[in-house]
Amino acid sequence: MKEPDLSTEIAGFKMNNPLMLASGILGTSIASLRRVFEAGAGAVITKSIGYEPRIGYENPTLVEVHGGYLNAIGLSNPGVKEFYNELSKSKIEDLPLVVSLFGAKPSEFKEMVSILEELKIKAYELNLSCPHVKGFGIEVGQDHKAIREVIKAIKEETKKPLFVKLSPNVTDIVKMARVAENSDADALTIANTIRAMSIDIETFRPILANKIGGLSGPAIKPIAVRCVYEVSKEVRIPVIGCGGIVNWQDAIEFFLAGAKAIQIGTAIAYEGLDVFEKIKKGIRDYLIMKEKESVREIVGLSHGF
């Protein structure tokens, strides 16, 4: 049997395997992202960068619950100028680097992309779905006009692929996906964390300093699979699956639901950085067992039923 082909491509961005580091995990430093790439990721996405530096929320910013983790880090990031400085001093040509961006208004996105554009970044991901910071993320992500304006502002500054990350915290994610597609997004990342909360019963207090956070991990996987399935049936642009993938079986489920690539985040808390190689091996063995030559062949196979 021939070695199955794990490579994939999203809107012209080629990856030697379909596993991406999800945004928000392991930060913004290039040394960190390179380590994840060397651990086997096909692409790495930075923690979301904003126009101004933000220190984020006080701790606790993370707490484990059954089936996953709640976090409310609060979009901490060094700001686009400092981030540009670090990137311009680092060797990134060979790094399949995707920069995640968040902002409050179209002009901020435009300015950020114009600063970063000369760097050897491979693609951008638009974070329209941070569920717990007021004025950013989800509030933009639920407003059709705002989505259109932000995408337009970014596309005016760059020819690089733009992935738009949508929130599952909406009544109809397909509607949002159509708005993004019609606004010229090149791909969609489906989905993000789900608004959630955990309270300590001894002290009566919400554990997270921000009280409400985003739930990630196995608990949200069926929701994310459903979102990927619904969206990928309705749009023509590629869908990247994200939400609760911790093993190769989860990854396969997302491909069958219609994802061309997948993102891994919280799984690192359970499995460490070895998770990328483990999942790749599982996908490879599955493809051999199912007599498929390429991972691309199984994308959306569940749609036929």
Added chain:
Amino acid sequence: MVFNRPRIVRVLDFINESSTVRSLTFKDDLCSKAKPGQFMMVWIPGVDEIPMSISMMRDDLIGLTVRKVGEASNALFNMKVSSMIGIRGPYGNSFTPIIGKVMIIGAGTGLAPLMLLSEILANQSASIDMIIGGKTIDEFIFVNRAKELLSRTRSNMIITTEDGSYGIKGLATDVILPILKEKSIDMIYTCGPELMMKKVFEIAQEFNLPVQASLERVMKCGIGICGSCFIGKYRVCKDGPIFDSSKLKEVKDEFGLFKMDHSGKRVRLQ
């Protein structure tokens, strides 16, 4: 089983170590299996959650030692008996105790993990040279505890103060060189201000001596996923906090020089 969630414990007792440093004790089964050098994330409800070394273990009794410097440490310092705090962990790697001749260099609350380590070393090492540094006499903690531990083996203790109010006048790192010239040492353990540890590392390099240093960075998740505590390609919370010589060499462009602040911006170490 959900592990990475604060376990609420009640403060059982506190010990005044100096005018600004206090140890709190509580009971926690998981931390009672911790290894020296590991840390806990300590939740001070309504205030913050901060990384703290375990400074004492007696059966199931656990101690932490806090110097009041900021909002969170002040709140922790002022905890009353039966106040509730949340504990996650223990996290991170640990010191590797050896059998041979060791040198221990610590300052301030950096002595906390070194005390736990010394309890093991005092029972197995061939000899211990311990150097405790500080600015002035009022700041010293754990001196009697260290003396008692060291009395169990061949040992030597040196105290240094910057103002000369206690022990030898000068820095802890000033007295290392003469000792290393005089006798053979197999391993150096250090915890304290990073500039001190960097100096220790540099001197050790000259003598080709291995070092184990306990590092500190801004921490949020404590479990190796948020990316707040990177030094080079290593996460202090997960790949550390104990860095051996080979790791210290790999992060030499940042060790003792830079850290990331809460936003992820690289700033110069004070």
